[in-house]
Amino acid sequence: xxxxxxxxxxxxxxxxxxxxxxxxxxxxxxxxxxxxxxxxxxxxxxxxxxxxxxxxxxxxxxxxxxxxxxxxxxxxxxxxxxxxxxxxxxxxxxxxxxxxxxxxxxxxxxxxxxxxxxxxxxxxxxxxxxx
Amino acid sequence: xxxxxxxxxxxxxxxxxxxxxxxxxxxxxxxxxxxxxxxxxxxxxxxxxxxxxxxxxxxxxxxxxxxxxxxxxxxxxxxxxxxxxxxxxxxxxxxxxxxxxxxxxxxxxxxxxxxxxxxxxxxxxxxxxxxxxxxxxxxxxxxxxxxxxxxxxxxxxxxxxxxxxxxxxxxxxxxxxxxxxxxxxxxxxxxxxxxxxxxxxxxxxxxxxxxxxxxxxxxxxxxxxxxxxxxxxxxxxxxxxxxxxxxxxxxxxxxxxxxxxxxxxxxxxxxxxxxxxxxxxxxxxxxxxxxxxxxxxxxxxxxxxxxxxxxxxxxxxxxxxxxxxxxxxxxxxxxxxxxxxxxxxxxxxxxxxxxxxxxxxxxxxxxxxxxxxxxxxxxxxxxxxxxxxxxxxxxxxxxxxxxxxxxxxxxxxxxxxxxxxx
Numbered sequence: 092x093x094x095x096x097x098x099x100x101x102x103x104x105x106x107x108x109x110x111x112x113x114x115x116x117x118x119x120x121x122x123x124x125x126x127x128x129x130x131x132x133x134x135x136x137x138x139x140x141x142x143x144x145x146x147x148x149x150x151x152x153x154x155x156x157x158x159x160x161x162x163x164x165x166x167x168x169x170x171x172x173x174x175x176x177x178x179x180x181x182x183x184x185x186x187x188x189x190x191x192x193x194x195x196x197x198x199x200x201x202x203x204x205x206x207x208x209x210x211x212x213x214x215x216x217x218x219x220x221x222x
Numbered sequence: 223x224x225x226x227x228x229x230x231x232x233x234x235x236x237x238x239x240x241x242x243x244x245x246x247x248x249x250x251x252x253x254x255x256x257x258x259x260x261x262x263x264x265x266x267x268x269x270x271x272x273x274x275x276x277x278x279x280x281x282x283x284x285x286x287x288x289x290x291x292x293x294x295x296x297x298x299x300x301x302x303x304x305x306x307x308x309x310x311x312x313x314x315x316x317x318x319x320x321x322x323x324x325x326x327x328x329x330x331x332x333x334x335x336x337x338x339x340x341x342x343x344x345x346x347x348x349x350x351x352x353x354x355x356x357x358x359x360x361x362x363x364x365x366x367x368x369x370x371x372x373x374x375x376x377x378x379x380x381x382x383x384x385x386x387x388x389x390x391x392x393x394x395x396x397x398x399x400x401x402x403x404x405x406x407x408x409x410x411x412x413x414x415x416x417x418x419x420x421x422x423x424x425x426x427x428x429x430x431x432x433x434x435x436x437x438x439x440x441x442x443x444x445x446x447x448x449x450x451x452x453x454x455x456x457x458x459x460x461x462x463x464x465x466x467x468x469x470x471x472x473x474x475x476x477x478x479x480x481x482x483x484x485x486x487x488x489x490x491x492x493x494x495x496x497x498x499x500x501x502x503x504x505x506x507x508x509x510x511x512x513x514x515x516x517x518x519x520x521x522x523x524x525x526x527x528x529x530x531x532x533x534x535x536x537x538x539x540x541x542x543x544x545x546x547x548x549x550x551x552x553x554x555x556x557x558x559x560x561x562x563x564x565x566x567x568x569x570x571x572x573x574x575x576x577x578x579x580x581x582x583x584x585x586x587x588x589x590x591x592x593x594x595x596x597x598x599x600x601x602x603x604x605x606x607x608x609x610x611x612x613x614x615x616x617x618x619x620x621x622x623x624x625x626x627x628x629x630x631x632x633x634x635x636x637x638x639x640x641x642x643x644x
Binding site: 148163 | 287401
């Protein structure tokens with residue numbers, strides 16, 4: 092497999108500035124994609140983000156889990172830390188197997204290290220026991 | 223209708239979403255007696271169904287989900303002992319600040335010294351677009367689908383098309399994908415997306431969902447359930463081009479085609495509304511054309527970031543408290559503020575010069591996307607403020623701080639302030 096030099100355009104998602112960043116990177120090398128140069132970022136976080144976006148993109152995901160005996164049918168949950176984009180479907184599959192019992196409070200941990208990721212799945216809604 | 227009970231209050235905040243919560247907290251902290259009215263059984267408003275993260279980046283430096291962001295304000299409100307009337311709806315607001323309120327079948331009249339309107343907004347529907355075709359089931363607004371999926375545990379369908387690239391539509395494209403649906407495509411009438419760039423990336427690019435710009439839905443097929451939609455490319459006058467039609471089979475169409483400030487109460491009370499935003503015309507204190515009636519949040523103008531809603535609502539809450547205390551005059555229009563070239567609207571639309579703060583804030587939206595743009599607040603040849611922006615976009619509201627000192631000078635000249643973008 093030969094190495095390809097690629098010019099890509101990225102919209103930074105780190106903050107609402109949404110910087111438009113142009114980057115050059117190598118793809119197809121033995122060490123995976125590699126950032127060569129970039130321009131257009133307003134801050135250092137933009138560079139870190141584009142490097143990660145090219146080399147190992149990370150995402151937080153949010154979803155809902157069914158609740159038994161609560162004043163809501165569902166409790167919203169999210170990853171406490173970003174996970175590799177490539178692992179999103181695997182993590183979703185693990186969350187889908189879960190259900191919870193009321194009461195629940197914001198921050199409560201539902202799953203640890205789902206699909207081998209370095210994060211926890213935490214509850215983001217207070218759910219009282221159905222009265 | 224007449225109420226069996228009449229009560230008197232200093233300040234009534236209508237709406238328990240992010241705007242109402244922040245306004246009530248700010249007013250209470252300013253020493254005002256305040257009551258909050260919410261028609262739902264819970265506080266938090268639409269944030270309750272916005273389970274995705276990204277809220278609070280400005281305010282808390284964290285990417286919170288909607289319920290978490292709301293939760294912080296709800297906890298603060300409870301700590302301040304602000305009375306909240308839940309499951310309560312305001313049926314009528316009069317120009318002399320009398321509210322007709324229905325709670326569990328009981329009508330009450332509340333006479334308030336001041337009112338903060340924080341009712342949020344609603345979604346434009348298929349009816350507002352006049353899309354031709356059949357009327358099958360399976361056509362929803364994106365927010366309705368969000369409510370089904372995130373609150374009611376109901377999946378609206380399996381094969382989805384989305385019209386409109388507003389943020390809610392983009393977020394639902396991801397949400398439906400994560401829940402196992404196949405999202406075929408997002409179609410956008412304009413030649414640019416009306417969603418935040420971060421959402422285009424995280425919600426569409428990540429999941430390989432195509433975005434078709436300058437494209438709209440020209441027909442809806444299916445007699446019982448939706449069977450598919452026909453889309454067509456539009457020209458620069460946004461008219462469909464004959465011969466470009468393409469059929470997409472789907473069982474669900476989500477509409478994310480704009481939000482309208484919710485102002486039925488304001489209209490009945492005679493509050494002057496802007497034909498551009500659909501929200502009230504206000505001064506720098508968020509006071510409407512009716513003295514003592516304030517407006518903030520998405521009821522005033524549709525925001526893209528909840529952090530800014532909270533900030534604006536706090537301003538409205540503080541001003542309402544000052545009005546109740548007799549410390550806020552309601553006379554005169556002060557300086558007129560006009561949208562200039564490249565700007566769709568400016569909030570506020572006029573400004574009585576605030577007494578205390580050293581600076582004040584203008585919020586506005588540009589008409590078209592620009593790179594390396596300049597926004598300018600000027601009166602004739604006098605430039606009060608000029609800012610460079612690497613990127614300007616109609617989907618992203620611009621906030622500009624202005625010194626009150628400069629405005630005082632402007633008021634003496636009698637000229638209007640014009641905000642432009644180039």
